[in-house]
Amino acid sequence: MDIPISSSLTLNNLRVIKVLGKGAMGTVFLVHDMFHDPSALSPFALKAVEKSNFSSNAIHRRARWETTVLSRLQHPFLPTLLGFTENSDFLCYAVPYCPGGDLNVLRYSQSDHVFSPTAIRFYIAEIVLALEHLHSLGIAYRDLKPENVLVQQSGHVTLTDFDLSTSLTPKKNLEFYSDPENDNLQPPPPPAQPQTFKFRQFAKFILPNKTKYISNTATITRNGLRKVKSARVSPVSRRNRSSFYERSNSFVGTEEYVAPEIVRGEGHEFSVDWWALGILCYEMLYGTTPFKGKNRKETFRRILMAEPEFIGKKNDLADLIGKLLEKDPTRRLGYRRGASEIKEHEFFQGMRWDLLTEVVRPPFLPLRDVTEEVKKGGINITEYFQKLKAPPSPLWSPSHDEWTNNVSLTEF
Numbered sequence: 001m002d003i004p005i006s007s008s009l010t011l012n013n014l015r016v017i018k019v020l021g022k023g024a025m026g027t028v029f030l031v032h033d034m035f036h037d038p039s040a041l042s043p044f045a046l047k048a049v050e051k052s053n054f055s056s057n058a059i060h061r062r063a064r065w066e067t068t069v070l071s072r073l074q075h076p077f078l079p080t081l082l083g084f085t086e087n088s089d090f091l092c093y094a095v096p097y098c099p100g101g102d103l104n105v106l107r108y109s110q111s112d113h114v115f116s117p118t119a120i121r122f123y124i125a126e127i128v129l130a131l132e133h134l135h136s137l138g139i140a141y142r143d144l145k146p147e148n149v150l151v152q153q154s155g156h157v158t159l160t161d162f163d164l165s166t167s168l169t170p171k172k173n174l175e176f177y178s179d180p181e182n183d184n185l186q187p188p189p190p191p192a193q194p195q196t197f198k199f200r201q202f203a204k205f206i207l208p209n210k211t212k213y214i215s216n217t218a219t220i221t222r223n224g225l226r227k228v229k230s231a232r233v234s235p236v237s238r239r240n241r242s243s244f245y246e247r248s249n250s251f252v253g254t255e256e257y258v259a260p261e262i263v264r265g266e267g268h269e270f271s272v273d274w275w276a277l278g279i280l281c282y283e284m285l286y287g288t289t290p291f292k293g294k295n296r297k298e299t300f301r302r303i304l305m306a307e308p309e310f311i312g313k314k315n316d317l318a319d320l321i322g323k324l325l326e327k328d329p330t331r332r333l334g335y336r337r338g339a340s341e342i343k344e345h346e347f348f349q350g351m352r353w354d355l356l357t358e359v360v361r362p363p364f365l366p367l368r369d370v371t372e373e374v375k376k377g378g379i380n381i382t383e384y385f386q387k388l389k390a391p392p393s394p395l396w397s398p399s400h401d402e403w404t405n406n407v408s409l410t411e412f
């Protein structure tokens with residue numbers, strides 16, 4: 001069953017099934033449209049960013065930038081913007097729901113907390129195609145990590161979280177974009193065409209429940225699962241910018257995943273994503289990142305100085321990782337010819353890149369559906385937000401836009 005969703009969301013029609021996750025920017029809900037989809041056959045993810053968090057302007061810029069990026073994406077391994085709306089207190093946007101959790105959760109569900117080389121080959125190949133598409137649009141992702149690789153109902157991947165991405169190509173190719181590091185903010189253009197939701201039958205969630213923060217950079221879930229948070233360091237001013245080929249000097253990303261050129265504060269470009277891909281491969285293979293130190297300072301020192309350690313006989317995967325973790329970005333695999341260089345590596349020998357989307361038996365498939373959760377009922381998202389504000393005034397009426405600036409989203 002396909003349900004057309006218009007680019008403009010009607011918040012009053014949305015019912016929250018559950019909270020999917022929270023990040024630095026906002027809360028992501030699983031919702032369904034009570035008007036178009038009363039049985040919740042096609043739930044979708046709604047990210048709500050609270051405008052009272054916009055104090056420094058940085059979150060505001062990044063949220064708008066993320067919607068702008070999402071509105072341009074048309075790729076099977078990247079999300080599409082299904083709808084967008086905002087009022088005085090919230091900015092909300094909808095993307096397809098990924099019921100399989102993220103690669104971090106999935107890795108912890110494996111024996112020994114590592115993936116088989118076959119699974120790594122599948123996931124990394126899809127991520128390479130997603131990054132290739134982003135780079136072709138002039139977007140460096142800059143936040144690749146297992147937590148940002150979600151698993152769709154089909155078992156294929158979707159990258160999420162584009163607020164740290166940036167445009168690196170000439171502005172003439174990016175006329176709709178407003179890079180968060182520039183002042184020129186534009187509202188996102190509507191999705192190119194009405195999107196449709198496919199009927200989804202779920203079997204199992206692998207999402208963690210509540211998380212408990214242990215530091216600025218990591219959380220531990222109830223299952224003892226480690227979840228790395230983005231190490232967001234304020235952007236520094238740009239340098240070394242040529243009119244044709246822009247380089248970003250922002251210091252962004254998750255500390256164990258940041259490339260040496262970012263640590264050094266040098267300008268960086270698309271190859272930071274190929275570095276992060278190397279870290280991701282390593283973590284999927286060994287269950288730990290290669291340069292992790294006791295603290296951020298030591299991690300950064302190791303990123304700059306240490307070589308990755310490989311266990312056992314060096315194979316194609318280890319060779320690929322070594323070439324992606326080249327400290328000099330100009331010698332890193334992917335620097336000269338982008339994704340093509342990575343696709344040509346021996347690890348991917350025999351890979352039918354054009355048929356990846358056709359793979360019907362990916363390594364893991366989400367198993368359980370959300371029927372039970374939907375049966376429990378949900379809450380109208382407008383009511384949800386209203387519950388979070390200060391006690392309503394006697395003059396309050398549901399038709400008024402009454403959200404205050406001080407509400408904070410919490411789990412219900």
Ligand SMILES: Nc1ncnc2c1ncn2[C@@H]1O[C@H](COP(=O)(O)OP(=O)(O)OP(=O)(O)O)[C@@H](O)[C@H]1O
Pocket residue numbers: 020021022023024025026027028045047095096097098099102147150160161163230
């Ligand atoms: N489409 C989706 N389907 C299922 N879960 C999702 C989806 N999008 C986001 N989530 C969940 O919500 C969490 C937070 O989402 P997201 O990373 O986009 O928020 P954020 O505020 O930008 O986070 P961060 O602090 O990492 O920047 C994700 O880690 C994931 O668990």
